[in-house]
Amino acid sequence: MATEAMEQLARREYKQGFITDIESDTVPPGLDESTIAFISQKKGEPQWMLDWRLEAYHQWLKMTSPSWAHLDYPPIDYQAISYFSAPKKPEDRPQSLDEVDPKLLETYEKLGIPLHERAALAGVAVDAVFDSVSVTTTFREKLAEAGVIFCSISEAIREYPELVRQYLGTVVPPGDNYFAALNSAVFTDGSFVYIPEGVTCPMELSTYFRINAANTGQFERTLIVCDKRAQVSYLEGCTAPQRDENQLHAAVVELVALEDAYIKYSTVQNWYPGDEDGKGGIYNFVTKRGDCRGDRSRISWTQVETGSAITWKYPSCLLRGNESKGEFYSVAVTNGRQQADTGTKMIHIGKNTSSTIVSKGIAAGKSNQSYRGLVKVSPRATGSRNFTQCDSLLIGDKCGAHTFPYQEIGNSRSTIEHEATTSKIGDDQLFYCKSRGISEEDAVSMIVNGFCKDVFQELPMEFAVEAEALLSVTLEGSVG
């Protein structure tokens, strides 16, 4: 298999008129079965995994890119994307912070990231990078004592194949949607977490470093399984701006909560949003779904979305267990020419299930954003409740905010509440704050943070601080 894949790749390179050293762990742009075989082989995967990927690929070929979102972007050329590229060799990276773009460093400083971490985030080959690796190892020992598994998805496929096979694709099947199918075929990175029965994870798990340190890997796949009565809080941070042009990021996150389990998943997303004119930036097409499989299980999504040129993301909950709970707390900020179509789906299947949705959208500049949410209550999900609150804040008069709430209620013994508001940061409000001695930027950030506080209080402490700082950075220069 391996040889065959190499040969096919070699032929393709030739056809495209340039030579690449196959030893260098990089595939040229393009997607076909050989690319997938190559990825699978590089990751040392078993045959079943390759078969799973190929099946997803075949499904993807028959699908079309969704067009229902309130987004505007040119068609993506999937043959122009490179699907596997190992991190650069240490000697190719910047050797010190002096070689890193000062604007990038300025951003880190504003976010309050410590100096040695800034170096790691910027991809500088310094000792700090190795330090953080060893720190991770220490954590892993402590986690192992509790029986918690926390490793990369590739490692999990090799080391814990039974667990991965049992749960992978059971929440987001490979054929779920266009981007999920693509991810299933080509994912190269991501995390796997398993919390055994009755265990409360002794620390908050985070992918903050790893995703930032990676120069590549725009197709992460994350799988978190919480066994009966287990609990975990998981943080995902993507706070490093990316410099490249219109990169595609198509991640899949699957959460499984068994009886009485609780998963809290927090995200602070700040991928590169493109420049002021809308050039460059990440296309962020992400499928995140949690399955409250057991009775009384609970899944809580909290997200702060400030980056990306385009965001298409609906962290959802399948409330299958009786009395299970789903929560979605979201702050989405768009500036410049960013576009975001985000929201959630709460699917009530079990009896007496409840869900809470709090969405705060902030649009500035010439950006556009939509909240799109579905609350579906199946006929047998009697005694279910949903509360939705959906607020939009506009800064300036060239941006737009839209709300698309969908409700499908299959029984008469459930309660659904929906509240929505739209407001605007007016010149009068800014003038008022300034006339008290507060600078315009601080005034904007004060008003925006006030608007978002219901969501920020759901974030773990250190993330809340970062999120507030991030909003100020994102909205810099959005008025005046």
Added chain:
Amino acid sequence: MLEIKDLHATVEGNEILKGITLTINPGEVHAIMGPNGAGKSTLSAVLAGRDGYEVTQGTITFDGKDLAEMAVEERAQAGLLMGFQYPVEIPGVKNIYLLKSALNAQRAARGMEDMPAPEFMKLIKEKIAFMKMDSSFLHRAVNEGFSGGEKKRNEILQMLVLQPKLALLDEIDSGLDIDAMKVVAEGVNSLRSEDRAILMVTHYQRLLDHITPDQVHVLIDGRIAKSGDQHLAQELEARGYEWVVEEPAA
């Protein structure tokens, strides 16, 4: 403290202020009165630095600095604070948070550290009691759902906390019932001190029954037509504004 010389200002190309000259010294309370459309609000707006008001001629000097060259927040940091006729609502932002941000922004501009939280709380509790406001007010959003009286009390509360050198009160009495007026007046009177000046802009004389000004100026058609002491205000109340126009400016 404030020296206005031959001030001309336009709004959308129309000249509203046509040569105002006015000097306010520390410790003084001045009232500017005048009929609707005389330029009272424009004068407040120009002093506070609102957008859309252009100074075309003359100078405004505040504490030796050229006020027209200063940004809105710099004016506040330098000690000029405006009490608004119509304070805006800021949903989501708690009063206590605005007060704290404003106080610390002003302190920072003067090279001071943030006020320690216990000291700040003590200060706020004292001032809020003085203004006869309930402490739950601190945790409500700025001016959101406030009655007219509550909004005005809030403006004065900010003055008491921020302790400006020059308090500029724009129609602070409008929309107040008599009880609220008394509380607001007491707040303003408590601000009076040897090193602080107060400039009130008002349409009615009744505010001046509670806050006695040192000087009263009558603004008519963009100029100060007459100046005098508190008795001038009473005369205006009795005779209206028309007679001032006929007499030569003081």
